[in-house]
Amino acid sequence: MDDHPTPSDTTLIKGGWVVGFDGTEHRLIRDGVVVFEGDTVVHVGQHFEGQADHTIDASTKLVSPGLVNAHVHVGAHTGDRMIFDAGRRDLFRSGFMNYCTTNGINGPTLHDYENADVAIKYSLGCLLRYGSTTVVEMGGELGGESEGGKLGPLARHAGELGIRIYMSPGLRSAHHYYDQDGRHQIHWHSETDELRTLDAAIDFIEKYDGAFDGRVKAILVPLEYHLCSHELLRRTKSVAKEHGVGITLHLAESVLEFQDSIRNTGRTPVGMLYNLDFLGPEVILGHGLYTTGHSQVAYTRGDDLAQLRETGTTVAHSPTVFGRRGVHLESFQRYLDAGVNMAIGTDSYPQDMLGELKLVQIIGKIADRDFEVCNTREVFNAATLGGARALGRDDLGRLSPGAKADILLVDLSRPRTGPYLDPIKALIQCCDGEVIDTVIVGGRTLVQDGQLLAWDHTELLGEVRQSCEHAWSKFSEYWPDNEPIETVFPNAFKPWDGA
Incomplete structure (x- = not known):
């Protein structure tokens, strides 16, 4: 394969x-072909009769559209890696409040002690390496959107790597x-401080939306419903309409948030956004977990899901990060049956969309105690077409003429794949991101033979571990009582005492 096709070259994948x-x-097309010219797919089918400048032999591989990761925190996830099996009980199983909460x-926060630049590069590399060709970043907990009036390291590194990213400075x-x-x-x-965050986001939109040949796109990110005034949310909705950009925010992600919303407004988090006319097809809700009917909030009646369906709002589902806290969506199938557009996000480590899809499906079946629900077709659709729909993009999450040439070549010859009747079921149930051999974004090969071409991922791993x-x-x-980490978050096994 030629690694350096020109923008006008035609490439045939067999x-x-x-x-x-x-x-x-x-x-599914067995022994099918995909042809792209420049950054755009021009043909998909059983055969191609035209001439191609380059040919890729993918005869032992699955040729898939790139995955749309609708909820991402770019970073090393220092806090999340620390809290597994432990954490504060007064946070009602919330994970992020254990380390994103400031001491005074x-x-x-714990993030303030990290090397943000290294963490950003490592994270972006993992996302791309494991199949996410488009990601929605949730407000830059490490910063990096803009810096000194110029593009910050988050946008610069994403542009350098070649991944598609939706982002802007977070609002709160x-x-x-x-x-x-x-x-x-x-x-x-x-009010001055909260509006300053909105001004920074507007500045980013006006200067950088569409940077790096359109791969860096703006989306407004009120960080959490729990941390945003109604006035800030109203203004965010207005700015989104004025500038033609989308919105994403964390919503219904903690019991504390749900309780505070009921106590302070008389409405659920979803119900309050509906009342504010905030919901809509341009809005992606991160998690949307604690809605009416969820067993953990003791709020058995209500129409949250109907309001999401009515407004065309998307829910980005991330089962791994909540499963680690003993919490799950109730349920993926219930949201689908209600007509809610569902997308998938990795949220936290290891940022592997195939691993995430496996948990979406398994936890979804367990939640409903039904092996026929949360089927493979719907889960794969959520990671492709659902995410693209959330972003208003009919050129992502699919392989068809006119779509962007964002393509994965998945090596089905790996032993872990085994024999299979259906390659998509095998992809989700047998595989993880390590089986992805090649990642192409906009017609450019960015991962080949399982290796990033832009950066040395092994070197980045060493640096991010030091960070x-x-x-x-x-x-x-950082910790309020100044206790050592070994006491609050102990290792699985005690240290060896002997010689």
């Missing part, structure tokens, strides 16, 4: 299996903090 889109739905109103009216007694509190900022170890060494300075 499968293998091809997941083609017929204008209505995905279809003006104190640090408040933040979580631990008070002097170590209790969780919320500190509300001044995380430094942050963990500062844990006692």
